[in-house]
Amino acid sequence: MAAEWWDPRGKFSPLHKFNPVRLAYIRDALCDRWGRDPMAERPLEGIRILDVGCGGGLIAEPLARLGAEVVGIDASERNVKTAATHALETGTTVDYRVGTAEALAATGERFDVVLALEIVEHVADVDLLLTAITTLTKQDGLLFMATVNRTAKSFVMAIVGAEYVLRWLPRGTHDWRKFIRPSELATGLRQLGFGIKNLTGLIYNPMTDRFSLAERDVDVNYMLYAARD
Numbered sequence: 001m002a003a004e005w006w007d008p009r010g011k012f013s014p015l016h017k018f019n020p021v022r023l024a025y026i027r028d029a030l031c032d033r034w035g036r037d038p039m040a041e042r043p044l045e046g047i048r049i050l051d052v053g054c055g056g057g058l059i060a061e062p063l064a065r066l067g068a069e070v071v072g073i074d075a076s077e078r079n080v081k082t083a084a085t086h087a088l089e090t091g092t093t094v095d096y097r098v099g100t101a102e103a104l105a106a107t108g109e110r111f112d113v114v115l116a117l118e119i120v121e122h123v124a125d126v127d128l129l130l131t132a133i134t135t136l137t138k139q140d141g142l143l144f145m146a147t148v149n150r151t152a153k154s155f156v157m158a159i160v161g162a163e164y165v166l167r168w169l170p171r172g173t174h175d176w177r178k179f180i181r182p183s184e185l186a187t188g189l190r191q192l193g194f195g196i197k198n199l200t201g202l203i204y205n206p207m208t209d210r211f212s213l214a215e216r217d218v219d220v221n222y223m224l225y226a227a228r229d
Contacts, residue, residue, distance in 0.1 A: 005056020005082050015058050015118070018202055018211035022117065022223060023062055025213065026144055029198065029225055030113065033142060042067030050111040050136055052101045053119035057083030057094060064094045071095045071111070073104060101132035110138045117146040117223075120185075121178050127188060134192040139228060143194060146202075146223040150179035153219040182218055195229040 004010035030047060031038040045067035051060040054072030056079055064070040064087075074080050077098045084096045097104075101116075114137045116129065123129050137143045148154050186196050201218040202211050211221075 005058065005079070006086055012056070012058070015055075017204075017209070018221070019058055019062075021202060021211045021213060022146060023059060025200070025223055026059075026063070026113075026115070026225075027066060029142065029144075044068035047112050049113040049115065050104075051115045051117075052133060052136075053116065053122075054083060054096065055079050057086055057096070059115065059117060060094050060096075061087055061090065061092050064092050068113075069095075071097065073097045073099045073101070075100055101136060102128060105132040105135040109136070110141075111136055112138055112141045113144065114141065115144045117144065120145060120147045120180060126180065130185075130188045130192060134189070134194055137194075137228075142197075142225050142227055143189075144223065144225045145185065146221070147185075148179045148221055149219055150177075150181050151219050154179055182222060182224065185224070189226050190229075193228050194226040196224050196226045199224045 005012055007013075008016040027043065028038050030036070031043050034047065036043040043066055044063065046069075047067075048069045049060075049063055049071070051063070051070060051072040054060045054074045055076075057072055060070045060072040060083065072080070072083060072094055073096075074083070075098070080096045080098050083094070087094045087096070114133050116133050120126060120129060133143060182196075182199055189196065199215075199218060200223055201214040201216070202221040202223060203214040203217050204211050213223075
């Protein structure tokens with residue numbers, strides 16, 4: 001599936017559908033944090049970002065075009081090659097590497113911003129991931145996460161709907177038991193000295209075929225950012 005990352009009608013079409021929403025969410029939060037104009041041509045100039053589980057580079061590349069210095073890591077060499085090839089084709093500078101958050105954290109490298117988007121529901125050890133990504137975040141930095149809530153609604157929408165009805169994703173992509181509630185993430189982050197500063201849901205409108213932010217609806221997809229308390 002790696003070669004299909006940049007096909008908006010391919011296996012990763014859901015990411016393409018809500019990518020503009022999550023990109024704007026990240027951009028606006030960073031501009032607010034560092035006093036930037038979100039409408040500027042390169043508002044993220046000078047901000048160093050790590051994208052953990054970068055996949056084909058769908059979020060890393062546009063962040064780099066907004067001026068950020070972006071490092072993207074992924075455990076899949078095929079994904080990293082796909083991302084690097086696309087960045088070369090578009091003339092975008094992103095430092096792509098094959099690896100894991102835990103290994104990178106052990107090197108002592110730190111970032112202004114760390115992203116862990118749509119990956120926590122796929123890892124075997126959530127506590128290990130949280131330890132790694134909080135370690136990688138600088139003292140005054142921000143940590144962004146996006147995942148799926150563990151609710152009856154998410155089972156219907158994210159598994160039955162997305163995998164069996166709409167066929168956005170191959171069957172078996174998600175395991176409902178691995179979905180994680182915001183309260184569980186908050187507890188894990190709090191134990192590592194981080195507090196959630198913003199939490200919002202992402203909802204899909206089948207009439208417009210678009211995702212949008214919905215602060216009070218975190219029953220299925222949600223995003224958050226956290227910082228050290």
